[in-house]
Amino acid sequence: MAASAPTRWDRKMQQRLARGEEAALGELYDRFASLVHSLAHRVMDDEETAAQITREVFGYIWENPDAYDPKQGSLRSWVAGLTQKQAVHRLRLSENHGEGTPEEVENRLREANTAARADYIVTSMPEPLRQALDLAYRRRMDYREAAVDLGVTDDEARRRLRLGLQLLSTAMQDPAPEGRAL
Template sequence: MDGPDKTDDRVLHQRVVGGDEAALGELHDRLYPLVLALALRVTRDRSVAEDIVQEVFVTFWQRPLSFDPDRGTLRSWLATIAHRRAVDHVRTEERHRTARAPLLPEPAAGPPEEGVLAADEAARVRRAVSRLPGEVRQAIELAYYGGRTYRQAAEELGLPEGTVKSRIRLGLRKIADELSEEEV
């Protein structure tokens, strides 16, 4: 049975299919806060989130028939598109950040063997991190390799900030113990 939102969605959808810009405006006014909140939660950047919202509504305006009112509501459909685009944006940014990050430390100004020793030490640290328990490793990777603050890592993991700090401290202690055994 169709509820009021479903009926409104069908009417607005048909109006948009017919080229009614006012219908798109009504839909935008009604769903903008939801779509923005979803994009903002994923990207953590208001400017990027606003761009994603604009893309979502422009896409709907350009291809309104891609929405099927028999399969769900416009609210859930637009929210899904916004979430996917936001995740795509974050993944793309992460790939670009990873591609720009040097694989080896910058060459030292000293003798070449210092650079080799630094690369060897970095490899040992990476191995020690890879041997940490999953939840500890994840916190370390977000904070140190992902460049997240404790608060950002906690939000991303859905955990209290204190828990993430404890996991990072525990991980750093285990890494230090392992490296000291290897005399690094």
């Protein structure tokens, strides 16, 4: 899947971070902390470790704002990728220290990779598909209700949902996990 063009907000945020604006880090944290924490918690299944990974990810972003390349995709996808890499690294370290069986660790790694890919796919898909999926998933609307809310025909709403779900289903494909730390 091709990387989506970053938003103007993404580019401006990176510039502000590169200038060392503390307020920019606060805005970034407000926007993405729940994403980072939930991804880390999904991998580690531990509140304290998820909070620590959240701090590490935002610390890395503050110290390395130029590591984000807008040509590679959205800031959200980059932050999610950083989180996944750091959490997987932590999980592999815990495996080496006897925290969980190898099968449990591999299952958590597989789930984390799937979650990160799903997040990337959703943030990369066109807005009309993302809106349709959001209505169906978060607001529990069927395609007819979504069509009314989106101002499109029933057939168009069904098409958007079908295509969005087809794209999202590719997250279940299992590429080899990456275990690099930040």
